[in-house]
Amino acid sequence: MPGVYFTTTEFLEDAKSAAKDRGMPGIRTLALPADKYYVARANKQEVQAIVEAFFDEMVEALTRPLTPEETKPSQAQQLHESANIKVTGKDFLDASEKVNELFLDNHWADGLPIVPPTPELVKQMEAGTTRSPKEVIGQVAPKNGTATIEKVAINAVMAGAKPEYLPVILAAMEGFLDKHYDLTHVVASTGSFTPVVIVDGPIAKELDFNSGIGMLGHGWRANSTVGRALQLSLLNLGQTWPQVNFMGLTGRLEAYTFYTFAEDTAKSPWEPYNVSQGFQAGESTVTVSSAGNPQIFGGGAVAPWTAQGVIDQIVAQIRNRGVVWPHAQKHIIVLHPDCAVELANKGYTRRSLQEYLYEQTRVPFEKLAKGVSFGEGSEEDFIRASIADGRIRPDRAQIFLDNLKPGGWIPVVQSPDDFHIVVAGGSPGYDLLFTYPGTNWAHQTKKIDGATLTKAGH
Amino acid sequence: MKRHTNWPLAMALSFGYLCVAGAAAAQVSLEVMNPRGEIPPPKTLGISPRGGNLDGKKIVLIDNGKYGASNFLDALADMLKQKYPAATIVMYPKPAAQTITDLPKWYPTVKQQGDLFVFGVGD
Numbered sequence: 001m002p003g004v005y006f007t008t009t010e011f012l013e014d015a016k017s018a019a020k021d022r023g024m025p026g027i028r029t030l031a032l033p034a035d036k037y038y039v040a041r042a043n044k045q046e047v048q049a050i051v052e053a054f055f056d057e058m059v060e061a062l063t064r065p066l067t068p069e070e071t072k073p074s075q076a077q078q079l080h081e082s083a084n085i086k087v088t089g090k091d092f093l094d095a096s097e098k099v100n101e102l103f104l105d106n107h108w109a110d111g112l113p114i115v116p117p118t119p120e121l122v123k124q125m126e127a128g129t130t131r132s133p134k135e136v137i138g139q140v141a142p143k144n145g146t147a148t149i150e151k152v153a154i155n156a157v158m159a160g161a162k163p164e165y166l167p168v169i170l171a172a173m174e175g176f177l178d179k180h181y182d183l184t185h186v187v188a189s190t191g192s193f194t195p196v197v198i199v200d201g202p203i204a205k206e207l208d209f210n211s212g213i214g215m216l217g218h219g220w221r222a223n224s225t226v227g228r229a230l231q232l233s234l235l236n237l238g239q240t241w242p243q244v245n246f247m248g249l250t251g252r253l254e255a256y257t258f259y260t261f262a263e264d265t266a267k268s269p270w271e272p273y274n275v276s277q278g279f280q281a282g283e284s285t286v287t288v289s290s291a292g293n294p295q296i297f298g299g300g301a302v303a304p305w306t307a308q309g310v311i312d313q314i315v316a317q318i319r320n321r322g323v324v325w326p327h328a329q330k331h332i333i334v335l336h337p338d339c340a341v342e343l344a345n346k347g348y349t350r351r352s353l354q355e356y357l358y359e360q361t362r363v364p365f366e367k368l369a370k371g372v373s374f375g376e377g378s379e380e381d382f383i384r385a386s387i388a389d390g391r392i393r394p395d396r397a398q399i400f401l402d403n404l405k406p407g408g409w410i411p412v413v414q415s416p417d418d419f420h421i422v423v424a425g426g427s428p429g430y431d432l433l434f435t436y437p438g439t440n441w442a443h444q445t446k447k448i449d450g451a452t453l454t455k456a457g458h
Numbered sequence: 459m460k461r462h463t464n465w466p467l468a469m470a471l472s473f474g475y476l477c478v479a480g481a482a483a484a485q486v487s488l489e490v491m492n493p494r495g496e497i498p499p500p501k502t503l504g505i506s507p508r509g510g511n512l513d514g515k516k517i518v519l520i521d522n523g524k525y526g527a528s529n530f531l532d533a534l535a536d537m538l539k540q541k542y543p544a545a546t547i548v549m550y551p552k553p554a555a556q557t558i559t560d561l562p563k564w565y566p567t568v569k570q571q572g573d574l575f576v577f578g579v580g581d
Contacts, residue, residue, distance in 0.1 A: 001569045002508035006530070006578030015580055023500035032579065041526025041579070044533050051533040055541075058534075062517075062574050065509045076499035081492045088487045095488040108493050117491045145495025154493045190581060237495040247581070389553070 138177030201284030213426030336429025516572030
């Protein structure tokens, strides 16, 4: 079917890249001027001038006969990314600097210095797992580069990780590459979403992951380099680059290490988070989850707080988002230990707190917006469409249908399970809320196994 | 387990792969591994043949759901109707962004809507 695709000048490279990735590099694409379109698009009258300017070009793109190359394009060739590279310098430091320059020029690095991934260092890294270097974990979006144990190990070396971290990194990659994880969104979206990486179980302490004061900050090699190894693995195996096909408008606020931390299971009043996800107590796991940037609640060291007050603030924040996407909200709530203990003392279990949040964040039917931006009309229409096409799970649909009427209360998530409650932070501490517009397709917990250098993770 | 190990060790190990290229030149070579994954190339396809003009054609305008795309396509529809009165315009919005995983089922339905399509506005 003949067609033409409109994009904007800022996204032309992205569009070309995606067309090539999907095997149709010749798709006719017109780029509207970004500096004019994003302002003018707010109403039909203002955008009229841009339509007029591109009309003839569009007609021509729809009707001009194809060139031979457009009819039968050259077949894409396999790019071989397996050969080692030799870099020469006047001494080691010079050679190392040249490796860094080469890698950054090739879009193989993140802008910070890397450890040169020599075969010897990669072999040492691979010794951290029982798994074969040639084992394939999966294909990494958006370009579907093949992730093998060896390729992840190379990126782990570059990140400065230790061999004993490799099983954690591999389990996290398995989460990202799970068929239920929409990796393309988090590695490409304009929203600058960032993975949250949560390590649970005895391996967290054994590897010295920080779960206390400063758990999202610097100073702990495990937190920093496991996150960075994942960032480099996604960058290199999926082949993304800013302004080409990673279009996060601000860039991620945790661009180099993601939000990587451990749950403080020792101070948590509840069972470990991974047990709530179906794992056995004592198992080591890693959870990966796409998220927006966190919001902070509580008083920390400078203001009084109560546990109920923290929860009330979080409820208000979620209810005040201004949109109800019950098929598409997921929240990770990181409570600092004192707050979690206070809540437990009030009688909350993790489950009852999830259910409380589910109840309290519901919005009255009368507050549903009359217009939304996705084309379905009102929020009520949007919710009904979500039920019809399965975005709201069939086993939860009746709850929404029963409440889509005056006096009804509409949940903002599909179920209490969409509130993921984790305990970490200092004493005193703050509490964090990570929100993501996707319930089911960007959250996975995987068991850490195959470890050779730690007591846990077998 | 101690936290502070051991960047100098990692760097020193790299020296194991330094080869003295020649005493006179006093150069060293560093062998490193490629961090990228092999990508199975997709089968490359041509685009659909086209020709003639838009008179009498059924043109499908696909709103990709991004903010403002409907204004752009509405204005485009008006202009198409004005310049090609014999053409038929069909508005056929793409399903909401949150149904990404179902889109492979949706794309084939576009062909049933008309003869040509215009898709926008991508970001």
